[in-house]
Amino acid sequence: MSLTQYYTATTLDGYIADPNHSLEWLFSRAQDRDGLLNYDTFSAEIGALAMGSTTYEWVLDYELAKSDPAEWRWPYEIPGWVFTHRELRVVPDADVRFTSADVAIVHAEMVEAAGGKNVWIVGGGDLAGQFADAGLLDEVIVYVAPVTLGAGAPLLPRRLELRPEEIGRNGDFVAARYSVVGPLP
Numbered sequence: 001m002s003l004t005q006y007y008t009a010t011t012l013d014g015y016i017a018d019p020n021h022s023l024e025w026l027f028s029r030a031q032d033r034d035g036l037l038n039y040d041t042f043s044a045e046i047g048a049l050a051m052g053s054t055t056y057e058w059v060l061d062y063e064l065a066k067s068d069p070a071e072w073r074w075p076y077e078i079p080g081w082v083f084t085h086r087e088l089r090v091v092p093d094a095d096v097r098f099t100s101a102d103v104a105i106v107h108a109e110m111v112e113a114a115g116g117k118n119v120w121i122v123g124g125g126d127l128a129g130q131f132a133d134a135g136l137l138d139e140v141i142v143y144v145a146p147v148t149l150g151a152g153a154p155l156l157p158r159r160l161e162l163r164p165e166e167i168g169r170n171g172d173f174v175a176a177r178y179s180v181v182g183p184l185p
Helices: 039-042 054-065 103-114 125-133
Strands: 004-013 015-017 046-052 080-083 096-099 118-123 139-145 160-170 173-183
Touching: 004 039, 004 125, 039 046, 046 054, 046 125, 054 080, 054 118, 080 103, 080 139, 103 118, 118 125, 125 173, 139 160
Parallel strands: 004 118, 004 139, 046 080, 046 118, 080 096
Antiparallel strands: 004 015, 139 173, 160 173
16 A cells, blocks of 8 residues: 655754755755665655655756756656646656646546555645645655754644654654644644
């Protein structure tokens, strides 16, 4: 059975990016690539992903900007959905589907495309919140960095009750996996 998981990193004060959408705070932190809740182990179980337009544009600007758009290669080898109401640049030959449909409708397509593997909500926090609002978010897996930003893109701008399943340290981060119980009353 597929799980829908929001896997991300946050600052101690709950921001996934600074006000300029930068993640520089994240890349200056040490992480054990074989440690608790590491990306390689997580991503091996993922069959489809979703992201918002800001996250998609960050991937293009950060991962691909140094090369000619004709040479761009999408960093994920699984189907992806980008939730947007705007026309965005396209990565040639990438299995990326742009949509403005409700997450509940798209979720069924994503689960089918995942072929029994899990679905990853890459970002942002509001998109993960939309899945939670629809009762479709099963887990939140988060790396908490020992840094504060004071402002930026919030981790998960919703009132949710979570149940801790796994918590420990990975390098500079506190790594935690939570099951989503449901909305707070």
